[in-house]
Amino acid sequence: xxxxxxxxxxxxxxxLLGLSFLLFIWVRALPGGPATALLxxxxxxxxxxxxxxxxxxxxxxxxxxxxxxGRILRFEFGQSITLRKDVTDELLRRxxxxxxxxxxxxxxxxxxxxxxxxxxxxxxxSWVDSTAIVASLAGVSIPVFFLAQILKWIFALKLNWFPTIxxxxxxxxxxxxxxxxxxxxxIALDWGAWVDTVKHLILPGIALGTIPLAIVARITRASVxxxxxxxxxxxxxxxxxSRRIVDRRHVLRNALLPIVTVVGLQTGLLLSGAVLTExxxxxxxxxxLLSGAVLDKDYPVIQGGVMFLAVVFVLVNLIVDVLYAVIDPRIRVx
Amino acid sequence: MATxxxxxxxxxxxxxxxxxxSSLTRETWRRLRANRIAMVGGAVIVFFVLVAIFAxxxxxxxxxxxxxxDQIRPSSVPGPSREHWFGLDESGRDLxxxxxxxxxxxxxxxxxxxxxxxxxxxxxxxxxxxxxGWADSLVMRVTDVLLSVPSLLLALSVAAVIGQSQxxxxxxxxxxxxxxxxxxLRSSMMAxxxxxxxxxxVSVGIKRRPLVMSHILPNSLGPMIVQGTLALATAVIDAAxxxxxxxxxxxxxxPEWGRMLANAQRYLNVAPHLCLIPGFVIFITVxxxxxxxxxxxxxxxxxxxx
Numbered sequence: 001x002x003x004x005x006x007x008x009x010x011x012x013x014x015x016l017l018g019l020s021f022l023l024f025i026w027v028r029a030l031p032g033g034p035a036t037a038l039l040x041x042x043x044x045x046x047x048x049x050x051x052x053x054x055x056x057x058x059x060x061x062x063x064x065x066x067x068x069x070g071r072i073l074r075f076e077f078g079q080s081i082t083l084r085k086d087v088t089d090e091l092l093r094r095x096x097x098x099x100x101x102x103x104x105x106x107x108x109x110x111x112x113x114x115x116x117x118x119x120x121x122x123x124x125x126s127w128v129d130s131t132a133i134v135a136s137l138a139g140v141s142i143p144v145f146f147l148a149q150i151l152k153w154i155f156a157l158k159l160n161w162f163p164t165i166x167x168x169x170x171x172x173x174x175x176x177x178x179x180x181x182x183x184x185x186x187i188a189l190d191w192g193a194w195v196d197t198v199k200h201l202i203l204p205g206i207a208l209g210t211i212p213l214a215i216v217a218r219i220t221r222a223s224v225x226x227x228x229x230x231x232x233x234x235x236x237x238x239x240x241x242s243r244r245i246v247d248r249r250h251v252l253r254n255a256l257l258p259i260v261t262v263v264g265l266q267t268g269l270l271l272s273g274a275v276l277t278e279x280x281x282x283x284x285x286x287x288x289l290l291s292g293a294v295l296d297k298d299y300p301v302i303q304g305g306v307m308f309l310a311v312v313f314v315l316v317n318l319i320v321d322v323l324y325a326v327i328d329p330r331i332r333v334x
Numbered sequence: 335m336a337t338x339x340x341x342x343x344x345x346x347x348x349x350x351x352x353x354x355x356s357s358l359t360r361e362t363w364r365r366l367r368a369n370r371i372a373m374v375g376g377a378v379i380v381f382f383v384l385v386a387i388f389a390x391x392x393x394x395x396x397x398x399x400x401x402x403x404d405q406i407r408p409s410s411v412p413g414p415s416r417e418h419w420f421g422l423d424e425s426g427r428d429l430x431x432x433x434x435x436x437x438x439x440x441x442x443x444x445x446x447x448x449x450x451x452x453x454x455x456x457x458x459x460x461x462x463x464x465x466x467g468w469a470d471s472l473v474m475r476v477t478d479v480l481l482s483v484p485s486l487l488l489a490l491s492v493a494a495v496i497g498q499s500q501x502x503x504x505x506x507x508x509x510x511x512x513x514x515x516x517x518x519l520r521s522s523m524m525a526x527x528x529x530x531x532x533x534x535x536v537s538v539g540i541k542r543r544p545l546v547m548s549h550i551l552p553n554s555l556g557p558m559i560v561q562g563t564l565a566l567a568t569a570v571i572d573a574a575x576x577x578x579x580x581x582x583x584x585x586x587x588x589p590e591w592g593r594m595l596a597n598a599q600r601y602l603n604v605a606p607h608l609c610l611i612p613g614f615v616i617f618i619t620v621x622x623x624x625x626x627x628x629x630x631x632x633x634x635x636x637x638x639x640x
Contacts, residue, residue, distance in 0.1 A: 018479035026495055030411050087630070134371070137628060143571050144594060145578045146613035149380035149602060157603050274485075276575055288489075291579050294494040306491050308481045 004325055006327075008318050013061070019310055020072050023303050035077055041095030077293055077304030082296045087304040091286060095308075096179035097167060098285035100197075101277070102270035109212035110263055117220025118252065124225060132217060148207035148280035155203060160201050164283035165319025169196055205242040212266040219262045223255040264320030268313045342564040344503035346474065348559040359375060365633040371628030379535035379620025385434055386441040394419075394478035395430035398587045400426040421607050424597055431610070432589040433615055439590050440619070443504050452562060455515025463523025463554070464546040473520065484567075485510035493576055506559050506581075507572045511565050518561050522554040530554075556634050563627035567620045574616050 071077075077087035156164040165180055167172060174193050177184050185193035227233065228251060234299035236246045278287035286305060293301035361517045366372045385392060395401075403426030405412050413421040420429035462473035489506040496502035505547065526532065527550060535545050574592030577581060591612045598608035 013476055014612055015478050015482050018475065019482060022479065023491075043618075134625075137624050138621055141468075141567065141624050142594075143535070143574055143578075143592075143613065143620070145575060145592075146609070146616060149595065149599065149609050149613065153602050153606055228611065238535065262340065276578065279579065290490065295580050299494075301489055302494050306483065306487055309487060312483050313484060314580050 005322055008321060012314055012318065015314060016311065017069075019307065020069060020232045021065075023307060024068055026303075048212060061094055072307065076298040077307070080301045083298075083299045083301075088302050089300070090289065091304060091308050093179060094284060094286050097181075097283060098203065098271060098274055098278070100167075100182060101204055101208060101274055101283060101285060102200040102267060105207075105209035105212065105270055106263065106267055107207035108205050109216050112261065113141070113213045113216030114220050115223075117217040118224055118247075120217070121224035121228065122247075122327035129221075132221065134213040139210050139217075142210065143276075144207055144211065145276045145280055147210055148277055149206065151203045151207055152280065153175075157281050163200050166328055167197065167200050167284060168193065172196060179322045202284060204281040207280070208270060208274055211269065212263075215266060216259065216262060220255065220259055221315050225256045227255045260327065261320055261324055262315065264323065266270070266314060268320070271309070271312050271316065279298070341598060351410055359363065362630075362633045363564065366629060369629045369633065371625050372633070375622045375625030375627075375629060379626055380617060381617050382622065383441060386437040389434045389438045393428075393434040395428040396433045397427060397431040397435040399428075402426040402428075409599055409604055411608060413605065417605050420611050421605075423594065424601055424605070429594075429611060433591070433612060434596065435614075436589040436591045436594070437619075438611070439588065440499070440570050441571060442572040443500065443507065444566045446564050447507035447569050447573070448502045448511065448562060451511025451565065452515050453560065454508075455512045455560070456519055458512065458516035459519025459523065460546065460551065463519040464550065465540070468637060470520070480510070480513040486572065489572055489576060490579070490581070493581040498581060500572070500583045500588070502515050503576050503582055504575050506576060507569050510572075511568075513639045514565070515561060518557050519554060526550045526554045530568045551604055560627055560631040560634060563623055567623035567627065570616065570623070571620050598620055 075088050076092065076259060077091075079085065080087050080090060083090060102257040116132055120129045123129055144208075151166055153162050163169065170191055174184055175188055177187050181282060182194065185191075185197060233246060233250050236250050237243075274283070275287035275291050278281070278285050279291050282288065285307065289301065290305045292298075293305065366376075396497070400451075402412075402422050404416075405422060406424060411422055411424055412418070415421065418428050419428065420433060423429045423432060440519045456471045458477070462470040465620045471566050483491075488510045493502045493506040496505060532550060535549055540549070574590070574595070577590040577592030581592075582588070582594065583594050586593075594612040595609060595616075598605070598612070601608050
């Protein structure tokens with residue numbers, strides 16, 4: 001097991017090296033070069049020359065790349081042009097918001113997706129099944145930024161059940177220890193803030209969770225269908241076990257492997273892909289930071305943000321693979 | 335990671351499909367015709383393409399003209415009426431005309447980005463699948479890197495570097511497609527290489543180049559067609575997402591579905607039609623491509639035959 005993890009961690013190195021190389025070239029391909037990227041497009045030639053000397057942009061490219069790698073390894077991405085703050089600090093400060101949102105979305109997706117997919121598989125080729133198939137295709141076809149707006153319009157503006165934007169009512173004071181509002185409100189023993197946080201999480205959680213919901217439902221259906229045809233299921237039935245127990249002990253447990261994997265992969269995507277949902281709900285996580293940075297051409301933030309999220313994505317995928325190997329020993333052999 | 339993903343892909347039905355000769359094409363077509371979901375999806379696609387092509391004849395007004403600007407108030411934007419079936423937009427332009435021309439924008443972006451993504455991906459895929467060895471490892475590592483960044487994030491950073499324009503959107507939407515097509519073609523060519531007919535061709539002395547180009551490649555294209563249909567769905571949605579985030583054309587007069595939704599945000603309470611109409615149009619178009627693509631995959635896959 002240890003060897004497996006080490007091997008997978010070593011595989012990360014070429015991926016991250018490659019990505020850092022791409023980002024390095026990217027910023028150098030910009031009109032005006034990296035100094036413009038750091039200073040913004042309206043920088044004076046004198047400032048550009050200053051920065052070029054200070055950062056060593058006038059040195060040979062290879063030397064620059066080595067230095068740049070060193071900075072990335074220490075997770076230094078420099079200052080944001082528009083926010084005038086350290087990029088790494090800003091990313092770390094906002095990350096909990098993104099994690100909280102992704103977690104809410106996954107709770108929604110898994111809580112609904114597994115029962116739906118299971119029901120569809122049990123009644124294969126019935127109307128339940130076809131409805132589930134079409135619904136899951138509809139789920140992946142609906143643009144997140146459209147769904148988010150509809151939810152906001154109906155449930156926040158018309159019915160007034162949920163707040164429209166943000167993570168917490170602005171009037172509420174909460175001491176940010178971890179920046180996870182769900183945890184901070186427990187630390188502060190502020191029950192009201194906790195409920196408020198949950199209320200703020202519901203609409204963005206549903207919006208963000210719809211695509212994973214569709215995918216989880218689909219993979220559950222496919223996986224359960226495959227297991228239902230296994231000999232051991234027939235044997236269990238033949239020896240007179242009740243349908244409920246066969247379903248729970250034999251079918252669902254064996255079908256769970258691919259589901260766990262998909263959930264993991266989707267979590268990785270959500271952590272990095274909440275740009276649209278965060279923008280509609282002014283969530284204040286990394287996604288919103290990035291979409292703003294792209295419009296402002298805030299390259300240090302873009303560079304740092306993409307690198308950070310890619311690392312998170314790759315690490316989550318690694319954890320998924322390790323989990324998979326833990327659950328299914330057959331994988332480790334290869 | 336490869337093993338897990340391959341296992342998942344096989345579960346999701348993304349199997350490498352056996353294709354051969356015209357009989358299978360006919361068989362596939364017969365199966366598609368019998369599938370109601372496929373026909374619905376196909377109808378949506380045909381309708382969308384026709385609207386995009388004949389936009390100048392179909393649109394009741396010029397999509398750029400804001401003759402009715404005097405009817406727009408911050409607290410009200412006229413909704414659907416007899417003169418304007420979809421109402422006006424927030425700048426006093428006819429929304430129906432903008433939606434119709436927007437289909438043209440989406441179709442062009444979709445086709446161009448698919449062409450770029452699929453052809454570059456195919457080149458990589460053929461290199462890896464036909465030669466194996468170091469070419470294969472190189473392609474796999476490059477695609478590993480590209481796949482380690484989620485597609486919207488990749489598109490976003492590409493668009494950020496190129497700047498605000500429709501060309502940027504096309505390239506940004508195309509880049510995440512490259513590794514997908516490369517991997518797909520590679521794996522289906524690998525599977526094809528093991529077939530008996532390839533062994534037979536080698537034994538009668540056919541050279542590598544014609545073997546790859548006129549035997550293995552044509553037989554490996556089935557999954558590419560399926561992926562192409564599904565990639566068009568993604569292209570429409572991703573292009574809309576980018577223009578929603580403000581990265582579309584720099585000219586606000588250009589009708590883009592995503593930008594319409596972005597502008598609608600401020601009027602969500604007073605004029606929900608500004609959000610609902612373009613949103614549903616994107617949804618239906620993407621759904622059409624997805625329904626057709628999934629049915630095509632099913633029809634091409636003998637294992638899933640009903």
